[in-house]
Amino acid sequence: METQTPTSKHSPLLKSCSNGSFRLRSPSLNSLRLRRIFDLFDSNHDSFITIEEITRALTLLGLDANASDLDTMIKSYVHPGNVGLTYEDFVTLHRSINDLFFGMDDVEEAVGSKEEQEEGDLNEAFKVFDENGDGFISAAELQLVLGKLGFTEAIEMGRVKMMISSVDLNHDGCVDFSEFKDMMRVLQ
CATH class of the missing domain: 1.10.238.10 (EF-hand)
Structure with missing residues (x-):
């Protein structure tokens, strides 16, 4: 090997x-x-x-x-x-x-700041959900990723939209990187 x-x-x-x-x-x-x-x-x-x-x-x-x-x-x-x-x-x-x-x-x-590392890690995580690379996580993209991971929440679009709306601070129907960062920091 x-x-x-x-x-x-x-x-x-x-x-x-x-x-x-x-x-x-x-x-x-x-x-x-x-x-x-x-x-x-x-x-x-x-x-x-x-x-x-x-x-x-x-x-x-x-x-x-x-x-x-x-x-x-x-x-x-x-x-x-x-x-x-x-x-x-x-x-x-x-x-x-x-x-x-x-x-x-x-x-x-170690030369870079902890904040820079965290930002980079969050950016990589965001890209997993942002399937089309447009800078936003839509309900359809979230549903697709949840489905790939086997979450039952992916079956109902209504539940997926509720998940989006719970972190969608500007109420545009999508999660942008800023909203995603806020959500992830709350989960830590």
Whole structure:
């Protein structure tokens, strides 16, 4: 298996189909957010994430995962007798990937301010929802992303519109980056 140096911008396991970058690390990614990610990947809600569940989730997010490399990496974090990763295993895996692939970025980014890092992370998150790149998240775009992630809220457009209106401060029917930032900071 070919290894990559920590300065590499792309993991050999994960490749973005849309914008060429996928970062698992974020300075503002707290345990609540990591738990939400775990719960999203745990599609059968058995408190374990299997290789199949991770592969399916990454595919739904538009990421191409090398199944063999993914299997090898993840198995080393699964405790004997378990069918997959527990939440604690998932946290350990997350930290290891962060250290391996983004450790040098942390040194380089330490020069920049924490606010700049947070702004960049929020911008990347916003782009996930802004499917057409117009600078706004519409109800249709939110519905599409929620559907890809398997949220039942995606079935009813009325619920999606309520989600939009709850953060749409200027009442234009869309969420702009400023509104998205405000919403994310409240969730932290």
